[in-house]
Amino acid sequence: MQTRKARARHWFENLRDSIIEIFEALEREAPDALYPGVPGKFERIPWQRAKDAEGEDLGGGVMGMMHGRLFEKVGVHTSTVHGHFADDFARHVKGASQDPRFWASGISLIAHMKNPRIPAVHMNTRMLVTTECWFGGGADLNPTVDEQRFATHPDARYFHAGLKQTCDGFDPAFYPKYSKWAEEYFFLPHRGEHRGVGGIFYDHLDADWDRDFAFTQGVGKTFCEIYPALVRRHIDEPWTGAESAQQAKWRGRYVEFNLLYDRGTTFGLKTGGNVESILSSMPPSARWP
């Protein structure tokens, strides 16, 4: 198990480095006419969880944040934490009801783009260890202009096709199951609206550690291909004030989802996670007109 933990952590941190490199390259590539100013660079901010009563180290992470000219606000974070779940929380976590000890390592990413014609995106994968061990995660696309918010839009099709190909390389049952899960998960019941155009969501994947880990790596690698391609698809498109207003509205829905329903947010806040890091996923601005 120690080797597995180390391998997973190593992967999440390597993936973080790759994504940071790719996003910084996109910052430089963005045309000056549409994106004035200096290309952004990531700042890496390490944080540690407060030690427990016995003075034991409980892990921490690194927040990677960039406030750029193309990426208005993007966070690419890794963390590796361990300790004991609070009792009421442990009851709801696989394998933790009898023994509340846990270890978790993962990467989480959210990109809010300056240009409303470039969809926002979220990606997150992690390995969890209680008395059991599993992987979970997902990726979903969040277009911020109305005309792109349809499953039939070429961007949505392309994003889903990339994830489907990765899923199909492991198990033909994955994509139907995990895309449906994303459809159900990224939904705002009070609005009767989906958060975006979906993607995949998976959890409690514990069939075979090596395959599960390879799949989790596959999701990360696929993300590194498909999202930059979508950014390049729209990077030269100018936008209107009306489109920025739509972006501000859909960013508001993103805020509603994160604070009302997102399990990652709840998990983070209930396990003494880093508040700055957890809430760094919030859009830079939002409007409720």
Add this chain to the structure above:
Amino acid sequence: MQTRKARARHWFENLRDSIIEIFEALEREAPDALYPGVPGKFERIPWQRAKDAEGEDLGGGVMGMMHGRLFEKVGVHTSTVHGHFADDFARHVKGASQDPRFWASGISLIAHMKNPRIPAVHMNTRMLVTTECWFGGGADLNPTVDEQRFATHPDARYFHAGLKQTCDGFDPAFYPKYSKWAEEYFFLPHRGEHRGVGGIFYDHLDADWDRDFAFTQGVGKTFCEIYPALVRRHIDEPWTGAESAQQAKWRGRYVEFNLLYDRGTTFGLKTGGNVESILSSMPPSARWP
């Protein structure tokens, strides 16, 4: 009980009319140099809850919204609803665990001001009937510039003094108890921050219906005096870009509180309330830089 319900409803709707009149007068009064444009007027939007399976009417309300030049976004809503609580919700409501039927009438108000030097404010009072009957509500002040966010600031002192006077007219134990309750309630544990400078918060007030109702009326009347006075205190003060940035940040905290902790929001969303009305309390804009 029918008479009491009718009297309470009548009061909440009368109070709504008074507040609308006062706020529209302030809109007209605002100096053109600082607040260009036409003074705002309230729009009243009636809504009905969907009928239940037996086709029985379940009540509804009126959303009063104004997007003005002084009041950037203000909602003054009344509603009178009834029906059955969902089982899991009924368990948590006084007098509803055996019989989930309820009736509720109230007023809720939130004002987000254009000028960051004028604090935002929230006020809400209601009568609830299950197998028991009680009043609840409160008011709290939410300054949006850093220098005003202290209990010792003259605005905070004035707001609290007004509420204290009203409380003391009924019971000297009220203000200490209810201001402490507000202090505990309007708090963001994940930030370790208070939402604003507090006020009062009370619930399950069922000592003597006539006195409880009179107290609830007192809170409304006091609000009508103290908040307009605070608006007039700052209405002529110009503001800086730095102050608007502070406002955007504190509005973000307001969003976090409402979606993570506010019972009114939870109550509304779980009882099939009017989503537009419930979320109309969201600030017109917010930033998470």
